[in-house]
Amino acid sequence: MKKVYPDPKAALAGLLRDGMTIMAGGFGLCGIPDELIDAIQASGVKDLTVVSNNAGIDGVGLGKLLDTRQVKKMISSYVGENKEFARQYLGGELEIEFNPQGTLAERIRAGGAGIPAFFTKTGVGTKVAEGKEVREFDGESYVMERGLFADLAIVHAWKGDTEGNLVYRKTARNFNPMMATAAEVTVAQVEHLVEPGKIDPDHIHTPGIFIGRILHVPVREKRIEQRTVRKRKEPEAAAAGGGQI
Amino acid sequence: MKKVYPDPKAALAGLLRDGMTIMAGGFGLCGIPDELIDAIQASGVKDLTVVSNNAGIDGVGLGKLLDTRQVKKMISSYVGENKEFARQYLGGELEIEFNPQGTLAERIRAGGAGIPAFFTKTGVGTKVAEGKEVREFDGESYVMERGLFADLAIVHAWKGDTEGNLVYRKTARNFNPMMATAAEVTVAQVEHLVEPGKIDPDHIHTPGIFIGRILHVPVREKRIEQRTVRKRKEPEAAAAGGGQI
Amino acid sequence: MAWTREQMAERAARELEDGFYVNLGIGIPTLVSNYIPEGMSVQLQSENGMLGMGPFPYEGEEDPDLINAGKQTITALPTTSYFSSADSFGMIRGGHIDLSILGAMQVAQNGDLANWMIPGKMVKGMGGAMDLVAGVKKVVVVMEHVAKGKDGSESPKLLKACDLPLTGTQVVDMVITDLGVFTIDKKGEGGMTLVELAEGVTEDEIRAKTEGAFKVALR
Amino acid sequence: MAWTREQMAERAARELEDGFYVNLGIGIPTLVSNYIPEGMSVQLQSENGMLGMGPFPYEGEEDPDLINAGKQTITALPTTSYFSSADSFGMIRGGHIDLSILGAMQVAQNGDLANWMIPGKMVKGMGGAMDLVAGVKKVVVVMEHVAKGKDGSESPKLLKACDLPLTGTQVVDMVITDLGVFTIDKKGEGGMTLVELAEGVTEDEIRAKTEGAFKVALR
Numbered sequence: 001m002k003k004v005y006p007d008p009k010a011a012l013a014g015l016l017r018d019g020m021t022i023m024a025g026g027f028g029l030c031g032i033p034d035e036l037i038d039a040i041q042a043s044g045v046k047d048l049t050v051v052s053n054n055a056g057i058d059g060v061g062l063g064k065l066l067d068t069r070q071v072k073k074m075i076s077s078y079v080g081e082n083k084e085f086a087r088q089y090l091g092g093e094l095e096i097e098f099n100p101q102g103t104l105a106e107r108i109r110a111g112g113a114g115i116p117a118f119f120t121k122t123g124v125g126t127k128v129a130e131g132k133e134v135r136e137f138d139g140e141s142y143v144m145e146r147g148l149f150a151d152l153a154i155v156h157a158w159k160g161d162t163e164g165n166l167v168y169r170k171t172a173r174n175f176n177p178m179m180a181t182a183a184e185v186t187v188a189q190v191e192h193l194v195e196p197g198k199i200d201p202d203h204i205h206t207p208g209i210f211i212g213r214i215l216h217v218p219v220r221e222k223r224i225e226q227r228t229v230r231k232r233k234e235p236e237a238a239a240a241g242g243g244q245i
Numbered sequence: 246m247k248k249v250y251p252d253p254k255a256a257l258a259g260l261l262r263d264g265m266t267i268m269a270g271g272f273g274l275c276g277i278p279d280e281l282i283d284a285i286q287a288s289g290v291k292d293l294t295v296v297s298n299n300a301g302i303d304g305v306g307l308g309k310l311l312d313t314r315q316v317k318k319m320i321s322s323y324v325g326e327n328k329e330f331a332r333q334y335l336g337g338e339l340e341i342e343f344n345p346q347g348t349l350a351e352r353i354r355a356g357g358a359g360i361p362a363f364f365t366k367t368g369v370g371t372k373v374a375e376g377k378e379v380r381e382f383d384g385e386s387y388v389m390e391r392g393l394f395a396d397l398a399i400v401h402a403w404k405g406d407t408e409g410n411l412v413y414r415k416t417a418r419n420f421n422p423m424m425a426t427a428a429e430v431t432v433a434q435v436e437h438l439v440e441p442g443k444i445d446p447d448h449i450h451t452p453g454i455f456i457g458r459i460l461h462v463p464v465r466e467k468r469i470e471q472r473t474v475r476k477r478k479e480p481e482a483a484a485a486g487g488g489q490i
Numbered sequence: 491m492a493w494t495r496e497q498m499a500e501r502a503a504r505e506l507e508d509g510f511y512v513n514l515g516i517g518i519p520t521l522v523s524n525y526i527p528e529g530m531s532v533q534l535q536s537e538n539g540m541l542g543m544g545p546f547p548y549e550g551e552e553d554p555d556l557i558n559a560g561k562q563t564i565t566a567l568p569t570t571s572y573f574s575s576a577d578s579f580g581m582i583r584g585g586h587i588d589l590s591i592l593g594a595m596q597v598a599q600n601g602d603l604a605n606w607m608i609p610g611k612m613v614k615g616m617g618g619a620m621d622l623v624a625g626v627k628k629v630v631v632v633m634e635h636v637a638k639g640k641d642g643s644e645s646p647k648l649l650k651a652c653d654l655p656l657t658g659t660q661v662v663d664m665v666i667t668d669l670g671v672f673t674i675d676k677k678g679e680g681g682m683t684l685v686e687l688a689e690g691v692t693e694d695e696i697r698a699k700t701e702g703a704f705k706v707a708l709r
Numbered sequence: 710m711a712w713t714r715e716q717m718a719e720r721a722a723r724e725l726e727d728g729f730y731v732n733l734g735i736g737i738p739t740l741v742s743n744y745i746p747e748g749m750s751v752q753l754q755s756e757n758g759m760l761g762m763g764p765f766p767y768e769g770e771e772d773p774d775l776i777n778a779g780k781q782t783i784t785a786l787p788t789t790s791y792f793s794s795a796d797s798f799g800m801i802r803g804g805h806i807d808l809s810i811l812g813a814m815q816v817a818q819n820g821d822l823a824n825w826m827i828p829g830k831m832v833k834g835m836g837g838a839m840d841l842v843a844g845v846k847k848v849v850v851v852m853e854h855v856a857k858g859k860d861g862s863e864s865p866k867l868l869k870a871c872d873l874p875l876t877g878t879q880v881v882d883m884v885i886t887d888l889g890v891f892t893i894d895k896k897g898e899g900g901m902t903l904v905e906l907a908e909g910v911t912e913d914e915i916r917a918k919t920e921g922a923f924k925v926a927l928r
Contacts, residue, residue, distance in 0.1 A: 350579050416536070
């Protein structure tokens, strides 16, 4: 039972077909399975429904699949950074289903955990609840949301072993762990591929059972969407974006 | 904002009242918050509803609260190892609500995650589904289960920092992480208490936000319910209980 | 000659496939781990929060923080991962476990299973059994063909319909008893089929000891 | 004199309490982190999966794997923990975050909030805003008191009812504008109350620029 594949093309061989649903991990450009996205672009597969919190930016990440018009529909929470996306959407060439970010995360988690539907406060009384069942529990209103399950999930992890056990790094974790559980087949690209036993079993974020195929991607430069820094001379308290004293 | 308390009694001060609902982590005797249970026993608080996968064994863990008749109702999945439990139950002194283990785990996780109800295949067509809504999704039947939320959760972790970030060890994790999220106040006992920054933030299982109070419990002997061993001379393949070749 | 417990476990092990993730119940199912064919990668799941369960520890090496769902001390393997009970049953309920092998009190010809309570007796609880049978892709029951009363009487366990409270409805794919092997078309209309006989056991003997209807298609 | 952006952020910071876990939106809310009183422990949550968010990194120390919900590079603190988006929004939806400070296009007198889309314009999506306003214990909106059109016209943002698509219904507890501070009894019948005026701003000025009904109880 070999899970390790030599390159992105091999790792996706036999898994792609027109009209399929693909989940792609990542938040913005952080923790995206970029090499697998490249291979999907190269394959030419089309009419895809893509479940991903964002849609990449122009020419990067999922933006590439938009450039080549391989995507029919996006299921996302925020797609603001992509001009080609806007063009196709406004031109009626691309369908979009917006989900609140937490509802999207929970729908994916539910799909992977055998839960076909759940109730949430999020979106009650808004467009998001239109056409959905709204029910009261203990005096509060909740909307019913459905689990999501894909034909294929592609995820990015920092470290993985040949059994498919994965560890994510910092905020590059985001949607990857749930997506890994919510597809017929999950393919993981990892920055460091190690032998079983090299990862402390208490540190594993995604157990190998969820990973059908795994691929080592050599470390390369990762893109930063919003490079924000502070000057070395500035006092710490003056830096925006967070603080704890 | 100090979360660290010097002893179990102090850590529970002001939190206990008759008739309250308490979640207690652990599976069997593994990963149970035993020192906190002892302190609850000593407090004399009564008419408790206790949510816990098991009910301890006679004189150990939650078994202690049964001995002193402080428990009115158990919400559990399996309570087989406790004679006093059986006596009180058969005598009508103790109420029990059995939940399938996975349903119990998910109800607790839902309670902590703001999900009042969800659907599951587990228990459809059995006593467990009686009186509950059963609904079809995509041709399969599912039963609706409700989230669980307690007044107090007590959990055991291997390591914690003063901010309340927790790490569990091996299968002592079990119900502890979900319970930590599903109560008004959660009190954690930890074997090792460290300063913030001493735990790799990628290794934290329970973020400190969920922990209201934390307590260092010195390492002591942990009880084993079913000591099962193999002889050193036996070939590995002959050992029951698991195997991988 | 009926099969021994070991032979039943050995037969059940033939349902394993390379790369399978498997949950084994208490009793005979536990023995199945002794018959995993060499060179086959099979990972055992323990529903209390572990994947990649190893053998029992050597004496003196027991770790109270490392137990299986039967609360027995066990060991880890290089492939091991630990997780919470919610994640463990997400794995089970979500259909990620390939095979569950477990014991039973009764199985009906439509795949209904009863293995958790006897009315009037002390009820211990269903533990994870209901989740496993509802969620796991393939469910194999290993049990004695008949129940033996204290007076030596025998009563069938393979029934038209279970009379004990159910653990799950239409959940069993295969039943391995000491007398033979049955498949069940649990989601369809195909019913129960006798597909193997233990050495020296006749179809007639099985028919006499089975209440549920079954076809015969020995292979 | 209306409050500046910094003064609005400073005023919002007065809603912080020791031990609070807080989620800050983009824009003025982000500035609130500059006004956390010394000695007060406040942990910032970033909904993409982080608790204990630190300041922006020094130049050259940016880590592409460490960003906030606005996709900006940030840093960690000794208290930091990372988690998945599902766990992050479990935290939010489950009511574990004490305070959310965010911007708005419109707020209604009953606490309805609109801040995610303008019909006819390109819709970018609601991101985590709907989850935050539905789940966080206390929601504080920080915004300009009126919207300014390109022609210099002004239109009120504190309304009887929002006309833009809603982000949440009855979710806002407090509104801090450049002119003053309002509280909203979002779950009750108490309506909206003006409780503070920016220095030099009069009740009349606010009344002229506010469509929603409000009581006055200056403190």
